[in-house]
Amino acid sequence: MASVLQKLITPLFTGTPEPPRNKVTVVGVGQVGMACAVSILLRELADELALVDVLEDKLKGEMMDLQHGSLFLKTPKIVADKDYSITANSRIVVVTAGVRQQEGEIDILTYVTWKLSGLPKHRVIGSGTNLDSARFRFLMADKLGIHSSSFNGWILGEHGDTSVPVWSGTNVAGVNLQTLNPNIGTDFDEENWKETHKMVVDSAYEVIKLKGYTNWAIGLSVADLTESLMRNMNRIHPVSTMVQGMYGISDEVYLSLPCVLNSGGVASVVNMTLTDEEVAQLQASANALWDIQRDLRDI
Amino acid sequence: MGGERENPLVIDEALFLCHSSISKHGLREEEVAATSDCVGTHSRDYTGSKLETKTRQTTVDSEKLFGVKLKYLPRSVAHPAANVTLHTPDGRNIIIIIIIISAHATAPKRGYALYVHIEMSTQEKLISHVMKEEPVGCRNKVTVVGVGMVGMASAVSVLLKDLCDELALVDVMEDKLKGEAMDLQHGALFLKTHKIVADKDYSVTANSKVVVVTAGARQQEGESRLNLVQRNVNIFKFIIPNIVKYSPNCILLVVSNPVDILTYVAWKLSGFPRHRVIGSGTNLDSARFRHLMGEKFHLHPASCHGWIIGEHGDSSVAVWSGVNIAGVSLQNLNPKMGADGDSENWKDVHKKVVDGAYEVIKLKGYTSWAIGMSVADLVESIMKNLHKVHPVSTLVQGMHGVKDEVFLSIPCVLGNSGLTDVIHMTLKPEEETQLVKSAETLWGVQKELTLLFILLKEPIAMPPVIRSPSLDMFDANKTSIEKSNNRSRPRKPSTVVIHNSMSTSMGSSCFHKQAEPGTSAGEATYHPGNFRTQR
Numbered sequence: 001m002a003s004v005l006q007k008l009i010t011p012l013f014t015g016t017p018e019p020p021r022n023k024v025t026v027v028g029v030g031q032v033g034m035a036c037a038v039s040i041l042l043r044e045l046a047d048e049l050a051l052v053d054v055l056e057d058k059l060k061g062e063m064m065d066l067q068h069g070s071l072f073l074k075t076p077k078i079v080a081d082k083d084y085s086i087t088a089n090s091r092i093v094v095v096t097a098g099v100r101q102q103e104g105e106i107d108i109l110t111y112v113t114w115k116l117s118g119l120p121k122h123r124v125i126g127s128g129t130n131l132d133s134a135r136f137r138f139l140m141a142d143k144l145g146i147h148s149s150s151f152n153g154w155i156l157g158e159h160g161d162t163s164v165p166v167w168s169g170t171n172v173a174g175v176n177l178q179t180l181n182p183n184i185g186t187d188f189d190e191e192n193w194k195e196t197h198k199m200v201v202d203s204a205y206e207v208i209k210l211k212g213y214t215n216w217a218i219g220l221s222v223a224d225l226t227e228s229l230m231r232n233m234n235r236i237h238p239v240s241t242m243v244q245g246m247y248g249i250s251d252e253v254y255l256s257l258p259c260v261l262n263s264g265g266v267a268s269v270v271n272m273t274l275t276d277e278e279v280a281q282l283q284a285s286a287n288a289l290w291d292i293q294r295d296l297r298d299i
Numbered sequence: 300m301g302g303e304r305e306n307p308l309v310i311d312e313a314l315f316l317c318h319s320s321i322s323k324h325g326l327r328e329e330e331v332a333a334t335s336d337c338v339g340t341h342s343r344d345y346t347g348s349k350l351e352t353k354t355r356q357t358t359v360d361s362e363k364l365f366g367v368k369l370k371y372l373p374r375s376v377a378h379p380a381a382n383v384t385l386h387t388p389d390g391r392n393i394i395i396i397i398i399i400i401s402a403h404a405t406a407p408k409r410g411y412a413l414y415v416h417i418e419m420s421t422q423e424k425l426i427s428h429v430m431k432e433e434p435v436g437c438r439n440k441v442t443v444v445g446v447g448m449v450g451m452a453s454a455v456s457v458l459l460k461d462l463c464d465e466l467a468l469v470d471v472m473e474d475k476l477k478g479e480a481m482d483l484q485h486g487a488l489f490l491k492t493h494k495i496v497a498d499k500d501y502s503v504t505a506n507s508k509v510v511v512v513t514a515g516a517r518q519q520e521g522e523s524r525l526n527l528v529q530r531n532v533n534i535f536k537f538i539i540p541n542i543v544k545y546s547p548n549c550i551l552l553v554v555s556n557p558v559d560i561l562t563y564v565a566w567k568l569s570g571f572p573r574h575r576v577i578g579s580g581t582n583l584d585s586a587r588f589r590h591l592m593g594e595k596f597h598l599h600p601a602s603c604h605g606w607i608i609g610e611h612g613d614s615s616v617a618v619w620s621g622v623n624i625a626g627v628s629l630q631n632l633n634p635k636m637g638a639d640g641d642s643e644n645w646k647d648v649h650k651k652v653v654d655g656a657y658e659v660i661k662l663k664g665y666t667s668w669a670i671g672m673s674v675a676d677l678v679e680s681i682m683k684n685l686h687k688v689h690p691v692s693t694l695v696q697g698m699h700g701v702k703d704e705v706f707l708s709i710p711c712v713l714g715n716s717g718l719t720d721v722i723h724m725t726l727k728p729e730e731e732t733q734l735v736k737s738a739e740t741l742w743g744v745q746k747e748l749t750l751l752f753i754l755l756k757e758p759i760a761m762p763p764v765i766r767s768p769s770l771d772m773f774d775a776n777k778t779s780i781e782k783s784n785n786r787s788r789p790r791k792p793s794t795v796v797i798h799n800s801m802s803t804s805m806g807s808s809c810f811h812k813q814a815e816p817g818t819s820a821g822e823a824t825y826h827p828g829n830f831r832t833q834r
Contacts, residue, residue: 003643005596007632008624038452038668042459061663068655068669070593071586071600072676134488141487144422148488172425180424191420203485211478216455217485224489 020048020077022230025087028097029053029062029080035219036094041066043223044074045230050087051080053097091263092229094222106159107289110240110254115299123265126240128256129155131221132163133238135200143196144172154238154272155200156256158285163256164278165197225261232263241266243286247279251290255282437465437494439682442504442546444538445514446470446479446497449554452671453511458483460675461491462682467504468497470514501541507549508715509678510542512565515555520660531555532564532748539568550681550717553692554579554674558611559741562692562706564748574717578692580708581607583673584615585690587652595648596624607652608690608708608724610737615708616730617649677713684715693718695738699731703742707734 024046026037033051040046049066053059063080070078079086087093095113110126117124132155134148141151152171157164167185170177183189185197207214228235239261240254246269249255258270274282441463443454450468457463466483470476480497487495496503504510515531535555542549551569553562553576562578569576584607592603604623609616619637622629635641637649659666680687688710695707698721710722726734 004629004633004636008627008629009596034668035455038455039459042456042672057662058664061659061661062668064655065659065663065666065668067590068583068587068659068666069672070590072672076599131485135485138485138487144426146426147493175425177421177425181421184421193421203481207478207481207485209478210474211482212475214482214485216451216479216482220486220489 019089020046021091022046023048023050023090023092024226024230025050025052025090025093027052027087027093027095029055029059030096031213031215032218033094033096034062035215036096036222037062037066037219039219039223040094040226041073041075041078043227045223045226046075048077048079049075050090051078052082052084052087053080054082056082092226094226107240107254107256108292111242111252111289111293112296112299114242114254121242122267124242125225125259125261125266126159126254126256127218127222127225128240128254129157129159129163129238130225130256131218132159132200134217134221135203136165136196139196139199140170140193146172154258155197156238156258156272156278157282158255158289159240161201162281162285162288163197163201164274164281164285165200166272166274166278167193168275169272228261229263229265234260234262234267236260236270239266241269243269243282246271247274247282249283249286251286251293253286253289253293255285255289437463437506438508439463440465440467440507441678441682442467442469442507442510442542442549444469444504444510444512444542445555446472446476447513447517448665448667449670450511450513451479452667453513453554453674454479454483454671456671456675457511457678458490458492460679462675462678463492463508465494465496466492467507468495469499469501469504470497471499473499501545504542505545507542507546509552509681510546510549511552511554511674511678512538512542512561513554513674514538515561517665518556518656518660520657527556528560528744528748531557531561535561535564535568539565543569543571549575551576552579552674552677552681553577554670556611557744559692559706559708560745560748563694563704563741563745566694566706573694574719577677577711577713577718578611578706578708579670579674579677580611580692580706581609581615581690582677582708583670584611584652584708586669586673586676587655588617588648591648591651592622592624598624606690606710606724607649608710609734610707610741611692613653614733614737614740615649615653616733616737617652618724618726618730619645620727621724680713681715681717686712686714686719688722689713691718693721695734698723699726699734701735701738703738703745705738705741705745707737707741 022045024040026033026040026049029037029051033053037049037051041049051059051063059080059082063078066078070076098109106126106128110124110128114121114124133153136153136155137148137151140153141148144151150172152169154166154169155163156166165185168176168178170184177193178184181189181191181193184191184193186194204214225237225239227233228237236258238256239259240256241259242252243249243255243257244252246257258272260267260270439462441457443450443457443466446454446468450470454466454468458466468476468480476497476499480495483495487493512535515534516527518527539551542551551565551571553565555561558578558580562576562580566573566576585605586600588605588607589600589603592598592605593600596603602624604621606618606621607615608618617637619630620628622636630636633641633643633645636643636645639646656666677689677691679685680689690708691711691713692706692708693711694704695701695709696704698709701707710724711718712720712722
């Protein structure tokens, strides 16, 4: 007795189905992982999404919840398993496991990931100061009454307290803010723009204090990076990359610099003109990171 | 100020000096011209090289100069070039530097020279505001009430679909609310929604186009939706009047469970016409059903058509006759579909839909993503005036044999006026029976509510007033319509507009009454089957 499926649909092609071309895996289904997953789904970036975690029930529940929304999405296949075989053929793997604990470790963890994976350095990217820069652009643009995307500003270096806001690069419609206010970002600045950078550094702590964790902003920023990588866009993002050989840094460390991202990963790095002070800050960060990294074992 | 004569020569001199200062200090012509007005009014008296100031207050005619009142904060006056720094309310620094040429206004060819050095902020140097009118404000505002998992999933889905130009969040938990708003704002760079606001106070929700109500107690593992009722009714008694106060023309989208009952409660509490109170209903159940269908046939859910109607919950109705792919009715291919003895056990698919929520709750503690996306789907149809058909919860009294005043899900057309039309499905007798049974169950719960709580229905201008119910409430012989008509309540005039005439199976047409602008939300709603106004 033929089933409805057989009566309804006549298959024309019965070979093995094509593997996915734009598969994204998210490792870790905590708040950050799920925010990344949903942002990627709603931006329609992937044709398959895989979730991995050790908590099996939570993992299955999250997968089901996403699948129940599949009518509203353009990602036809959402899979999840504790076993990593589910992640086969991924173009991008977003590692969020364990990120919530210490904000300051992202650059070190990117280095560790690079070492453990054995991948070439342009294929291992740390989210770095992408989110810091987004927060910076939001706060600055808010002060000026414009949209964040119309304000250009970069925060580079180490993600966290010692990140470097490149004041010389801040501009709106090409009008350089440092030219308008030469004291910008210094202690002599009457308008106290430096406060904005401090707010960026503190914002993660503030949000965690208020709601217990941050997830939406980081999720959206990950989707933004994923879009550049997936769609081969050659857009520039401040992400954490291997900076040995740049700005006088001789150690194998990961710091955030403006990187051109495309489907190969980090295609190139933009040589921003930094002041001596800013370069010194980068070098200090590199030294601090290397001090910790050189003692790591088993990688 | 009092005793000085304004020697025209002095003023000319001062102007000359001012003009010569332009290139040095980057002043503009108009600033210098304005300065000359002020020379007489706010120069100071200094004698000789030793600087003394008289203790009178110097009032700067700042309004004349800058068009804005300034707060006067004098700085050091120990230097001949006495700097007076004034701060504008919006934080600009304006420094007035006074240079003394001569101590005596009467000496020829000498005088006070006063020039204004306006130290502009970076913002002013960069951006000139050219619009003279008040900014227009938002046109497509969405509010989400409740920042729990469902509320935030709805908010993020709406944001990622670029559906609004302003998003407001409300909740009673202030820290959580602020934290969530900040977290979203930090992602502003990646979004097309310029303004994200949040407050405990409902004034932040003013002028919303759509208000999504997700607030309420959450279904616990094993708890049926009906058990949540009373807890959520109490919460709604606070929320709904506040929403109505600030967005009297909005469309209410109720998500909190049990959604059919709470949509009824929201309708009663808001006083809105029925087309502006929508329950998310079985939009999600149908989505789950179509997902499962898609898995069975290896197709995208968008190409699998199936409607689940009725109660969002245990007694939802799967309309098997309507299940089709590319117009091919599956029940024609499998006549036993949905019945016992069906070898493919389609009934189990429906059971999986009903149990789906419970299973996800058991596994991850709550459901959020699917409902959030389904909310965004509905909001999209409303905001973009799509006239798309969705299975959502609306007043079904008079349809399919339902006699009670209940809300159940049927296919409805959604657009920017709200829920403007309903689709009349041809249902089998057993399907209609199920609907009637659901309606009776819901009415059984709802009528208890009517007795237990007092309907808060007040005109917008007044604060909530609790009116005592008339004794009719308890009269079993009177219908609910008559009871509500007898409640003491001011009646506002309203114009009668024939809106949608629906030909239902009962062949009655319906009137939709709209209140005149400026009147309260005491609008009449249409009532299939009879023409009495109901509120």
